[in-house]
Amino acid sequence: MTSEQHVAPGVRRVALPLPLALRSVNVYLVEGNRGWSIVDSGMHTREAEAALRAGLAEVGIGLPDLRTAFITHLHPDHLGMAGTIREAGAELLMHGPEIARAHEVWAADHRLIDATYDLFDRHGMPRDVDEGMRAAWVEMNRRVDPFEGIHPVADGEVLDLGGRALTVVWTPGHTDHHAVLFEESTGTLIAGDHVLPRITSNVGVYPGGRPDPLGDFFGALEKMKTLGVKRVLPAHGDPFDDCTGRVDEILAHHAQRLEAALAAADGTPRSTYAICRALFPVLRSPHEERFALAETLAHLRYLELRGRLREVEGRPITWRVV
Template sequence: MEPLPETSTDDWTTPGIYTVAPGVYRVPLPLPNDGLKAVNVYAVTDGTGLVLIDSGWALDEARDLLRAALRAIGADLGDIGQFLITHMHRDHYTQAVALRRDFGGSVALGKLEEPSVQASAEPDATAMHAQGRLLVNAGAGMLLDELTRAFDSSPRAARDYELPDEWLVPGSRKVLPGRDLEVVHTPGHTAGHVVFDDADAGLLFSGDHVLPHITPSVGFQPVPVELPLRDYLDSLRLIRERPDRMLLPAHGPVTGSAHERVDELLAHHDERLTATAETVASGANSAFEAADALDWTRRKRALGDLDIFNRTLAVLETAAHLDVLVLQGRLAATETDGVRHYSVA
């Protein structure tokens, strides 16, 4: 295997190692599901030191492909000195934990991810406990049995999650001689999501905050926050106010302008807020009813046509939009028997 130019393939998920910029390589690694096919891990090196931005899911196949990719630039898994992780989701964090256990290296993660990582590392942690509670509040309690069947309700292996060596806070940090990255706090997708801004090279390692082809979910984490969509929109505006960069996303191809995609995401959520408000004006009373009245994905699919995981994300995303509409004064909300109900203000 040899490094290829970033423009050498039309399919960003094709395994290999791709040169993004001098000393910066993209390595797509596989995911074990039918939705997102891969996650991009970025190797940053000066020929001596090696840093990984995100790490992939702790899968044997992903480890083997990462090893082969690093060997193409004269490195191996034991050469990774630092893992800089954008957020705590399994496809970004867990391989760093596994590789640190086997080879060493330090793991750094955004400070505001601490409650969710702590919860995930508990021996009795289950995969979708928090989402189950939120579904009930969204009027979608009928989905709980299906969710439980799809996701094992027994405690998951606490070995998947361990605390990082360092909690990242906003500001500049030296990652290699001659290369500094600025840690930028971008909550929304998760509470402690961060992006890494390489001002000298004009690169933005955006994690899941800004993705070129899909709109990231908001607030999917073991310890939910009150208004994840508000946080996400504020974080998008923060990136829009900063200098434009080449977008290096976790899912999707490298693209030329972070600002261009941020503008598209802000416009999408403005449209979605309007559409969601219209469902309530037409009689939807809960987040589940509003989600059922909306269409989903670029294919305009009905809620019932989605698998249970994506139905759960859709209902919770709708709840996040409804709560921003309440914050804006466009809707009112009351809670009865644990279910949040919405009406036109």
């Protein structure tokens, strides 16, 4: 299952399997003159742990040789095995506010999951679908190691990864405090889920989150054009070079989706869930149901904040074109 490749100067990719529709996540091994670091950690399954150990063995190291692990964001395919890597001796780093949000998302009492259930209920998700969404998310908790003791880092901070200088860049949208790493000397962007080559990152509204995640995302995409990126190392899919070209494609995709959302909201007042199903007719799992409704809400909220739509109270909440 392991594919280990040299993808940028002194950087190797290890693809780790996922038990999801998205079949793998890339973690990146960064080699400096003072040792190895890793960016992201994979979801904790037996298969992924075996693939990680095999990927490390291919470059002649083991888990205890990793000095530092930087985690781009709180999703289980990125944060999942961080605890295991820390136990082997590495220091864990993550954008400070993302650590706090991770503790909410993965809280033992599932309070954010329950709040999301209530939010989706108000937006017209059928009860059985909402129950399935909640159960699938709670189940995900088992794939995430306990992650106490992560060291917070700040937007703009320059990290020393085994003697290499990589800058933390806050890239909100996919999650509120997602962060990428940029190495100026080589033009290498370790992009997490911010800029992906074939799929677009899920951007969604969640309880207690930032109010305009899609607006955040557009700003954070524009920021990528200013860095001088020569090579993008994404968490899903193959590395690529044309960052600006891909950013423009993603922006065009969302411009189209915003028009489609506006068209779907026109006419008879409809709930967010009804609009969601017009935009996403095929949903194959409880996770996809969640991503689709959260993303539809992000598009509708974006339009509302710019005076194009109005939210109408009621059960369920509906939308009116202004």
